[in-house]
Amino acid sequence: MMIQLEGVTKVYLAGDNQIRALDAIDLEIDRGEYVAIMGASGSGKSTMMNVLGCLDRPSGGRYLFEGHDVGRMSDDTQAKLRSREFGFVFQSYNMLPRMSAIEQVELPLVYQHRRNRRRLAREALKRVGLADRMHHKPTQLSGGQQQRVAIARALVVNPRVVLADEPTGALDTHTGIEVMEIFTRLVREENITVILVTHEADVAAYADRVVRMRDGHIVEDIRKPEHERVQVQRPAPIAAAVVQASSPASSPSSAEAASA
Ligand code: ADP
Ligand code: MG
Numbered sequence: 001m002m003i004q005l006e007g008v009t010k011v012y013l014a015g016d017n018q019i020r021a022l023d024a025i026d027l028e029i030d031r032g033e034y035v036a037i038m039g040a041s042g043s044g045k046s047t048m049m050n051v052l053g054c055l056d057r058p059s060g061g062r063y064l065f066e067g068h069d070v071g072r073m074s075d076d077t078q079a080k081l082r083s084r085e086f087g088f089v090f091q092s093y094n095m096l097p098r099m100s101a102i103e104q105v106e107l108p109l110v111y112q113h114r115r116n117r118r119r120l121a122r123e124a125l126k127r128v129g130l131a132d133r134m135h136h137k138p139t140q141l142s143g144g145q146q147q148r149v150a151i152a153r154a155l156v157v158n159p160r161v162v163l164a165d166e167p168t169g170a171l172d173t174h175t176g177i178e179v180m181e182i183f184t185r186l187v188r189e190e191n192i193t194v195i196l197v198t199h200e201a202d203v204a205a206y207a208d209r210v211v212r213m214r215d216g217h218i219v220e221d222i223r224k225p226e227h228e229r230v231q232v233q234r235p236a237p238i239a240a241a242v243v244q245a246s247s248p249a250s251s252p253s254s255a256e257a258a259s260a
Contacts, residue, residue, distance in 0.1 A: 001064075002160070002193060003029040003052065008061035010047050010216075021047040023216035024061065031160070032191040034184070034229075036204035039213035045197045046165055048213070052195065053163045054082040083112065087154030087162045091169035093146040095138040101125060102134040105152045112157065124152040128182055144175030151182055162186060164196040168203050180206040185232050206230050 010022040021044045029035055037045050050056035051063060054070060057078075063070040065085070070078060095104055105121040114120070125134055128148040138146055147167060154162055162183070168176030184206055186192040196207070204210050208229050212220035 001028050002031045002066060003027070004062075004064040005051070006062040006064070008051060008058045008063060010044075010051060010056070011059040020216045022051065022058065025216070025218060027211070027218060027221075029193060029195065031193055032187060033193050033195075034187040034206070034208040035193075035195045036207035036210045037195065037197045037213060038199070038204055038210060039219075043213040044216040045213055047216075049163050049165050049195070049197060052161075053086045053088060054078045055088075083108070084157065085160050087151075087157065087159035089147070089150055089154050089162065089164040089167045091166040093138070093143070093150045093170075095146055095149065097138055100135045100137055101130060101141065101149045101152075104138075104149055105156050108153060108157050120156055121152070124156040125149070127155055127186075128152045142175070144171055144178055147171060147175075147179055148182065151179070155186075159192070161193040161195065164194070166197050166199070168198065168200065173202070176200070176203060181233060184230055188232050 005025050005027040008022055008025040008027075009020065012019040012021055023044075025048070037048060039045055047056070051058050054065075057071065065081065068081075070081070073081065096107075099107075102118070102121045102125060105124050106117045109117040109120060122131070122134065125131055128151050130145060130148050130152065133141060133145060133149075136145075138149075141149065147170075151162075151167075164183070167183075168179050171179065180203060183194045183196065187194050187208075194207075196203075198204050207224075209221070209223045211218055
């Protein structure tokens with residue numbers, strides 16, 4: 001099992017009040033799973049993502065990643081685990097205003113002192129269908145394109161897990177679908193584990209499993225039967241305007257064309 005939470009609790013102190021943002025959570029997520037986390041605002045979704053991504057330590061319980069107890073790791077070891085295994089995508093694209101797409105994607109490699117940064121960044125941009133936008137700055141890109149750059153930046157270190165907290169929250173429906181098609185491809189073709197938070201049932205419908213939270217608890221955890229799982233619709237992201245009629249997420253044309 002890749003991810004195991006055992007009785008994980010996260011308590012915040014707000015004045016005299018204790019907020020149990022996570023309250024004795026048990027959760028297992030395997031390699032290559034495609035999970036949507038849903039729940040009302042304040043139910044603990046972002047806290048859960050922060051704990052899963054080693055951005056935050058639980059107050060209690062155990063987090064095992066590939067059998068290793070994350071809670072017993074030093075800050076350094078935890079930071080290494082985080083930067084090697086996890087890619088993060090947020091609602092805001094967090095672009096640096098003056099950098100081109102390829103420079104933004106190279107950044108995590110700069111921090112890791114890696115070689116071949118340009119080549120790896122170019123490959124990551126290809127994975128999200130933005131090979132032709134490499135030298136564009138954020139102001140020259142649509143919101144959906146910026147989010148795809150952010151996904152490429154998360155992918156460039158070849159993480160095994162992508163954590164996305166409301167990745168389509170700032171996008172229109174059509175562009176949100178493109179982002180979900182990228183995630184679907186990562187799961188199906190690269191066996192990457194994708195865990196995303198969303199408020200939208202349409203977005204959650206792409207995932208194979210929906211975990212619902214309320215007041216720091218998991219109140220529902222449903223897996224789709226194999227035959228209902230969404231499959232990759234197109235050979236390359238946004239490459240073709242051909243959309244299969246049977247596609248549950250069919251869209252008439254690519255936003256690439258619309259926003260070019
Ligand atoms: P969600 O992402 O589902 O909206 P969060 O995980 O952000 O929920 O928050 C869960 C609860 O924990 C909320 O009551 C929130 O106010 C509280 N909380 C989150 N982060 C902090 C913090 N840094 N300090 C204090 N309380 C927090
Ligand atoms: Mg949140």
